[in-house]
Amino acid sequence: MDKTITYPLQIGPTHPAFKEPVRFSFKVEGERVAGVDIDLGYTHRAIEVISKERNFIQTIYLLERICGICSVSHPMAYCMAVEDASGIEVPPRARYIRTIIGELERMHSHLLWAGVAAHEIGFDTLFLYTWNIREKVLDCLEQFTGNRVNYAMLTIGGVRRDLTDDLIPVIEQTLEYYLEVYQRTSEILLDDQSIRYRCEGTGILTYDQAVALCAVGPTARASGLAKDVRVDYPMLAYPDMDWLKPITPLDIGKEPAGDVYDRMVVRVLELKQSVDIIRFCLDNLPEGPIASINGSIKIINKLKKVQGEGIGRYEAPRGEVAHYDILDMSECPVQMKVKAPTYSNAFAWVPMLQGSEIADIPIVIASIDPCIACADRMTILRDDGATETLNAEYLHSLSVNKMKEVKSRCSG
């Protein structure tokens, strides 16, 4: 006799993401997920619509607040789109400074992700450890830009603050520190037996699915699709780095399986890659001006006379950020379309979650790095209509219990 009960299960809806917060409705058979539906739009703030009433400079600061973690990536893509449409040049020094900030941001974001992922599988010591070493890059960013999170560094046609000589040793010390801790961090993240047990074979996205669903960033690269905007599409300082390659699990000699572990591998290796990129930029930093037009008024006056459209793309820590801007003789963008990486990757959740266990849901959802601050509240709706609330604590304890089980199996 089959005793498996099929019931719907909901996560959300106060589930924070950048532009696309998610509520999941699962169909669960026993412990296995049989069907997934995703409901977006709870933190839809209509940024694309408000930007029609903000001028080009105000829009930069509005876009910085699409996502507090990719707060450089969105303005970067936007500035490149406007520069593409209007033909405004970016001086080489500004390109290099932009690259350095973008890579520092990638480092803090990947460390943040590693901590959140560790928390989701109940490895809280690692969570505290990675967030503690992450403070170092935040200090560096704060000294460099004046802020811990929203940096306000970019402007159309360049950057707003120069990388002065006294800042270079600060960044170098930070890189030195990360090279020191890299060995230990990567050992914990990649070789720890309990992490391997929880992450290997969980949340699989195959190569074909990644291509069809237009997955981006580390999620796509972990599935073997070596897609990286920094390497595919020439922009900023990246065309000068001939050695730059998209990172896939093949770099540690592992056939890409597209599971959570592979996503971890890609992100850990990218930490090292970011250090190399920043080193290159510091060694080859060109002299010259940091912006082609000085002053916001001059920029707006120039853009007022432009008609055209442009596309700007940048590889954010989570994947491709793309902006499409239309300019039409006005001081505000006529239309601006934004694509954040989770927009593309949210689709990939469906094949990943299909067939996984309930206890694995948090780590699979977190594995594409959708800014999981909390997978906060779940409700199980039984067929008889009674509602039972599964809160994050319960969900977390399920995950933690699975971890304990794993540990006893590892040692036993």
Added chain:
Amino acid sequence: MHPDDIVARFSSELKGHFTASRIQETAEGLDGSKKRVRLWLSIDRDVFHRAVSLLKEFGPPHICTPMASKEYGDTIELIYPFTMNYAAEPFGELVVILVVDIPRDDLRIRSVCDLVPGILYMERETMEMLGIIIEDIPDPRRLFTPDSLGDTYPMRD
């Protein structure tokens, strides 16, 4: 993959329905040796599905941003930015932007979800933001906006 190949294939296959093309190249890098290439293709609405399947012959298209739009008098121009030739050769990615005119009194276009499954969210967004009906879309529900918005389309002028 050269943009001219795509233009040649489009003009031979789509004939009169393929109205214009524009290639824009920008030099990048300190020595200016790398090229950033964008290709704009204007096509008729009737052959849009066919055009995407032609594009697919050159490799899997990746949808790059949600559809942008421009409004003129009695038509709305819908812009589909795709990228091609990614993950192949370094700095060889090509941005292909398909531009389709849709008459204001008949706001319909065919879905391409069967060719590019990842486009579903963008099509759902287009439906709620612009009020354009996507035919044959597998999932026509709202994506971002609350139901209370009714028939108002925020991205329209």
Added chain:
Amino acid sequence: MRIRKMKKSFKRSLWAFHINTGSCNACDIEILATLMPRYDAERFGIKLVGTPRHADVLLVTGPVTEKIRDKVIRVYEQVPDPKLVIVIGGCGSTTGVYQESYAVTGPVDNCIPVDVFIPGCPPRPEAILYGVARAWEKLEKIMKEGSKNAS
């Protein structure tokens, strides 16, 4: 002076529930950073809990979007009395950069009563700690008055 006051009020640990009402995640990661070893709010007994029913304090970030408004009110009602609401970030206090948006119905005090506002975009962890300490004092005061009224 303030430290002495704080010492006096630290009679029990303070549990907080965090709800995101459409913020950009910047405040959310700063809340987490406050709990991490560098700032270590947990040494004061401040702890994030997973359900509003265990919480003394509601930490609200974000400008309250239309789709989430009902849920915010529901979460507020689930927090047992005495309770306090702390709004973290500029957009929760004034809707900030998101004003004029059709999807935003905030600021937070449009839908639930707020006790402490912590401005900043995002506020620094020190500011969050300070704001929580202020809220704590207020909570102790409410409890003292409550017990006086009861007796």
